[in-house]
Amino acid sequence: MAALVVLVPLVVLTAVVVLVVHVVAALRAGPAPAAPAVALAARRHETFVSVVAVLASAGATVAFLMLPSLPLSPAGGPRGAGYALGAATAPYVGAVVLCLVRAVGERTWPRPRGAVRTAPLTRRTVVRTGGWRLVVLAATLGAGLVAVLLYGATATPDGQRVAHTVVQHDGLVTWGARGPYPGWYYGGPITAGLAAVAVAALLALRVLTRRPPLPLVTAEHDDAVRRVAAARLLAGAQLWAGAGVGLTMLFAALALGGTPVAAAGSGLAGATVLIGSMVVAGTAVAPRGAPRPHPLPLDGVAA
Amino acid sequence: MTELRVDVTAATPVYEQIRAQLAALVAVGALGAGERLPASRDLARDLGVAVGTVQRAYRELEAAGVVHSRRRTGTVVADGAARPAAAGAGGTGAAGGGDLLADVRALVGRGRAEGLDDAELLLLVRGVQAETRVGG
Numbered sequence: 001m002a003a004l005v006v007l008v009p010l011v012v013l014t015a016v017v018v019l020v021v022h023v024v025a026a027l028r029a030g031p032a033p034a035a036p037a038v039a040l041a042a043r044r045h046e047t048f049v050s051v052v053a054v055l056a057s058a059g060a061t062v063a064f065l066m067l068p069s070l071p072l073s074p075a076g077g078p079r080g081a082g083y084a085l086g087a088a089t090a091p092y093v094g095a096v097v098l099c100l101v102r103a104v105g106e107r108t109w110p111r112p113r114g115a116v117r118t119a120p121l122t123r124r125t126v127v128r129t130g131g132w133r134l135v136v137l138a139a140t141l142g143a144g145l146v147a148v149l150l151y152g153a154t155a156t157p158d159g160q161r162v163a164h165t166v167v168q169h170d171g172l173v174t175w176g177a178r179g180p181y182p183g184w185y186y187g188g189p190i191t192a193g194l195a196a197v198a199v200a201a202l203l204a205l206r207v208l209t210r211r212p213p214l215p216l217v218t219a220e221h222d223d224a225v226r227r228v229a230a231a232r233l234l235a236g237a238q239l240w241a242g243a244g245v246g247l248t249m250l251f252a253a254l255a256l257g258g259t260p261v262a263a264a265g266s267g268l269a270g271a272t273v274l275i276g277s278m279v280v281a282g283t284a285v286a287p288r289g290a291p292r293p294h295p296l297p298l299d300g301v302a303a
Numbered sequence: 304m305t306e307l308r309v310d311v312t313a314a315t316p317v318y319e320q321i322r323a324q325l326a327a328l329v330a331v332g333a334l335g336a337g338e339r340l341p342a343s344r345d346l347a348r349d350l351g352v353a354v355g356t357v358q359r360a361y362r363e364l365e366a367a368g369v370v371h372s373r374r375r376t377g378t379v380v381a382d383g384a385a386r387p388a389a390a391g392a393g394g395t396g397a398a399g400g401g402d403l404l405a406d407v408r409a410l411v412g413r414g415r416a417e418g419l420d421d422a423e424l425l426l427l428v429r430g431v432q433a434e435t436r437v438g439g
Contacts (some may be wrong), residue, residue: 115312119349212349219306247434
């Protein structure tokens, strides 16, 4: 019930914002005398899908964080661990929702209509459509997986803390434990989150790659629209996944305070992943623009 | 970027439009030997036509020796499918057999420069072909 109280206004607010943005974008775009309507509609559709995907992913992440995390908490376990687990996995929820919304958006392109239809004779592949951003996302997810394995191997048996030595005032050395630390308790759900992001990103890219080309514009223009959509899809996934992996590494660095070298390594890696992902995502907000649309000549098709 | 264009309202069947354009692109060397064509399902989706339409065009091209289909690589342009004129031209109008393709390119360029559309240009070519046949 409490969740509904939070979710309903959130959904309504999101819907209103989406509607306003869509209407404003449609009004501001206006008719451009040189650009065909198809290109304008494509730009509008891309902007609309981008905004909805960002809002939906942010809304889903917030809702996930605000939901009672008790189901995530083991029976009898500390209440705080359940919330920490929710926070550790929430970015992956955002990434998956973003990918799925973009996939739905790509599915809403109209099928080829009209008498004259075109198709490029090149094979479009997910790898080619994703480009270097797909490689960066794969590296980020891979780094996250390696980190989870390392943290899991070094955590205490409960999977929530890491052991360290404590030198007492009288010189006696004893063992202590610090947390939260992303051991297996967090590692399992985080691994599932990483895998879900990989699957969702590939699924959305596949839908994007297989979408029919835009009618009445050149293949180069359609290709550019596709590349912009892929860049924004992968940038969003990169931002969420990078935040999840980076923050996990930074939290681990805090818990590893008793081992300075490990703490510095984890902190440096976390900051690199986090800042790097933000930079990579930032470059897709306004990617190098699509070429100006050139309408196809319409004569001599079937001769 | 090489692309296919079909007119679904034209008198020429769509599979024939696909076949003819692919055969022509191979003839002038725009599609080289070993080049992979899109999967029939993908091409059909892009064009908004039935898969069987594209498959029929591919089958006829295979029967003519222009392409061949393999289970793992899909449909690829066959070796030696290009006409000698295209093979000799290399797209630059080389001497010998390549002169013909260079001349055709020049003809098309000149026709477009003078405002002829593709159908009108083809009409002229077919007219000259018929005239030549009649004249001996």
